[in-house]
Structures are given as structure tokens and as C-alpha cells.
Amino acid sequence: MATLNFTASDTSTFILMGIPGLEAAHVWIAMPFCACYIIGLLGNFVVLFVVGKEQTLHKPMYLLLCMLALTDVGMSTCVVPKALCIFWFNLKGIAMAGCFIQTFFLDMFSVMYSAILVTMAFDRYVAICHPLRYTTILSNTRIAMLAFVGLGRAVLFVFPEPLLLSRLPFCANRLIPNTYCDHMAVAKTSCGDITVNRVYGLVIVFVVIELDVTLIALSYSLIIRSVFQLSSKKAHRKALNTCTAHVCVMLISYCSCLFSSLTHRFGQGIAPHVHIILDNLYITVPPMLNPIIYGVKTKELRDKVGKFTWRM
Template identity: 70%
Template sequence: MEAFNLTSSSTPTFILNGIPGLEAAHIWISIPFSMSYIISLLGNFTVLFVVAREQTLHKPMYLLLCMMAFTDIGMSTCVVPKALCIFWFSFKGITLDGCITQMFFLYLFTTIQSAVLVIMAFDRYVAICDPLRYATILTNAQIAKLGLVSLIRAVLLILPVPLLLLRLPFCDNRFILHTYCEHIAIVKMSCGDTTVNRTYSMVITFVIIGLDLTLIGLSYRLIIRAIFRLSSKKAHWKALNTCTAHICVMLMSYTPYLFSTLTHRFGHGIASHVHILLANLYLLVPPMLNPIIYGVKTKELRDKVGKYTCKM
């Protein structure tokens, strides 16, 4: 009956299998998934709440932290609730429209987050290399405009991905070996020519990541050059310390993403459950740790969070 429904429905239905080979351990796997998601929501909503309530935190750096918190919530929410439905209740079915919607918003949030990391690098560059003009170069209005540009860029780059998928015919075998609707996994379900889809996916991956990493690298090259011009080692460490939180968040965001993408495309000898666990790691760990890192490294934010915690 399930096979009949899959093949006869006018709207294709896919089956998300979760983590193949580890089905017996799905309940146990759901524990770190759910705990990471809860910690991520608590941490990121705390950042949004505290910054919104405290007038003294209405500054460019904290607005950027809010953008990062928003994308972290969006990324994890696109994936984790559905994954938990698979692990706990075996609710594996998802329509083509639902699958494409999940994929679109997931890639939209990840693309926006990459742009936010670039803006953060520029923020650190201005703060260290041109501190006297920081308040005039990076105003709240400028940050809002940069955020809008990041959103528009993400929509323009990601929107063709679902549109190209909608033109494809899909085979009877619609079992996706994943916890969420990843683009290449959906493409593999098609019986048509997927050359354009695969090519566009590769191009935007390298354009987004390549361009953003180049801009971040350029910012840090100028930052390091400015730091070494400082007279004392104490000044060196003080300047570097203002960048450590951003560097940690950047490494946590890009490293697992690039590793997961490259192993998925080129690591054909790697077991499928390893691919899937790596892909989920990228969507679980950074959203959970980002607010903790910024909370620890940013004294003003840490003090304000402590103020509201003590009131409870």
C-alpha cells in the first residue's frame, strides 16, 4: 500500500529514512539532537531578548549578534523538529513541496549567516584598523542595510535551486537516506537530466563560500598587519582578543560545512551514516555554541545576561 501511494500520488511524496544503518539507535541519537536544540534555542533567544531589552546594547556589534542568533534558530529549526519526528514517531513522509520548502529555508539561513560572518569580519577590521571612525562608518542604520543586502543576496542565489528542482520528474523510488531534504539527495531521486541542478549547486557553493572566505581573509590580513604595527605585546594581545570570538564562530561554521559538503560529493568510500552525522553536526553544534562563545567573550553581554538571570 505504501509503494502504491508513493507511485500513484499526483504530488510526489518522499520518505526520509533518518540515519541508515543506525535505525535501532534512533532513540539514543535523538537525545543529543534534542538537547542541542534546546540549548540552542535557550542561548539564542536569550541573546535576542537581552539585546532587545537593554538600550546600551543597541550597537552594531550586538545587532550582528542578533542576526547570528536569528540565523542559528532558523537553521536548527528547519531540521531538528522533523528529525525528532523521524527518531521518536517514525513520521518519515514529506511531500515534494514540504521537502523543497525545508531545503530552501535551510540554505537561505546558511547563506545569510555566511554574509553575517563577513560583516562581523569587517566590523573587527574597522574597530582595530580605524577605531576613531568606527562610530561613523558602522552605524545601526548601516548594519541594518547590510543585513537587508545579505537577505536579498541569499534569496537571489538560493531561489533558483527549488525552481530548478520543480521542473524535474521523480522516480518511483523516493526514499531519501537522510534526516532532512538535502539538495543532492533530492536530485538523486530524479529520473530526468540533473546536470543543470548539480552544476548550479556546485557553482553557488563555491561562489558563496569562496567569496565570503576571501573577504574574511582579506579583512584579517589587514587586521594582522595593523596589529603588528602596535608598539607593545600587550596591545597585540588586546587587539587579537577582540577577534577570538568571531574566529571561533567562523571556524565552527565553515569547517564542518566544507568538510560535510566535500565528503558528500567526493568521499564515495565513506559510509552513508558518517555523511549524515557530519551534515547534522554542522546544523547542531554551531547554533548551540555560538551564543555561549559570545556570552563568555563579550563582557558587556555577559553582565547583562547575568543581571536577568539573577532576577529569576
């Protein structure tokens, strides 16, 4: 099969190098990437299909789960198809406009993903601490409004990134040592001053993640305080069990995101291919695990998935 190659001096093209140092293993590395992507797509589309078809699941918690599934699909689809083209077909070129668009959508989905996790933590807080007022505080309409607010925040925060990149003068050597166009990786190919890009990238990481993690920690501290005020141990277990899936998803998502971001910026002693593998794991692993975690830990969803599976 013929391959399409671009030269690094092409004035309108960046070169995505994949995983430098492991080029000989690209074909084999692509296999787990592809498997994670396919499993993630299947799992998330099953969640979307089951919640969409089953009227009894048209509740705030499951609508939030559908939003998380859509965000997972969008985030992984931004990266994995192009990565597989690099690994299997050596199609490393990406147009400048395409690179900026990929950067925008990937970061937008990441910020939106964080907003959904905050809303899910608030949902559990209301369900456990104010159960009698749950339906009045969190209606489906209010969940939709919160989703639009989260989307607006994501667009507002991320929109300056491609604008900041577009003002930079880029060198002839436009090699990006990754499988996708990350904001800072693209900025580092510039011949100009990228201080503004560095500062803005760090502000987004710390403002969004620190604010969201603080809100989530506040929600769960209030949940824990409320749970320990219950007299029955059975009530303790039931209340905490409703939060287990959310906590697992949040730990996987935020730990991998923070570790990837911090090692990319401050881990100079770590081998470059380790940075790149961590970046790609952050994008491929959570979308694969999230529907599995919710399918295992959420009895109502698990039962409905089982029912539709038997019908098929």
C-alpha cells in the same frame, strides 16, 4: 502511539529515511539532537532578549550577534523538529512542496549566515584598524542595510534551487537517505538528468563560500597587520581578544560546512551514515555553540547576561 507511514510510491511524497543502518539507535540518537537544539534555542533567545532589553548593547557588533542568533534558530528549526519526528515517531513522509520549501529555507539561512560572518569580520576590521571612524562607517542604520543586502543575496542565489527541482521527473522510489531535504539528495531521486542541479549546487557552494572566506581572510590579514604595528603588548592582546570569539565561530561554521559539502560530493569511500551525521552536526552544533562562545568571550555581553540572571 500510532504512527503515520507513507509508501515510497506516493506521487506527492518523499520518504526521509533518517540515518540508514542505524535505525535501531534512532531513539537514542535523537536525544543529543534534541539536547543540542534546546540548548541552542535557549542560548540564542537569551542573547536576543538581553540585547533587546539593554540599551547599552544597541551597537553594530551586538546587532550582528542578534542576526546570527536569528539565523541559527531558523537553520536548526528547519531540520531538527522533523528529524525528531522521524527518530521518535517514525513520521518519515514529507510532501513534495514541503520538501522544496525546506530545501529553500535551509540553504537561504546558510547563505545568510555566511553573509553575517563576513559583516562581523568587517566590523572587527573597522573597530581595530579605524577606531576613530567606527561610528561613522558602521552605524546601526548601515548594519540594517547590510543585513537586507545579505538577505537579498541569499534569496537571489537560492531561489533557483526549488525551481530546478520542480522541473525534474521523479521516480516512484522517492527515498531520501537523510533527516531533511537537501537539494542534491532530492535531485538524486529523479529519473531525469540532474547535471544542471549538480553544477548549480557546486557553484553556490564555491562562489558563496570562497568569496566570503576570501573577504574574511582579507579583513583579518589587515587586522593582524594593524595589530603588529601597535607598540604595546597589552594593546596587542586587547585587539586580538576582541576577534577571538568571531574567529572561533567562523572556524566551526566554515570547517563543518565545507567538510560536510565535500564529503557528501566526493567522499565515496565514507559510510553513508557518517555523511548524514556530519550533515546534521553542521546544522545542530554551530547554533548551540555560538551563543556560548560569545557569552564566554565577550565581557560586556557576559556581564549583562549575569545581571539579568540575578534579577530573575
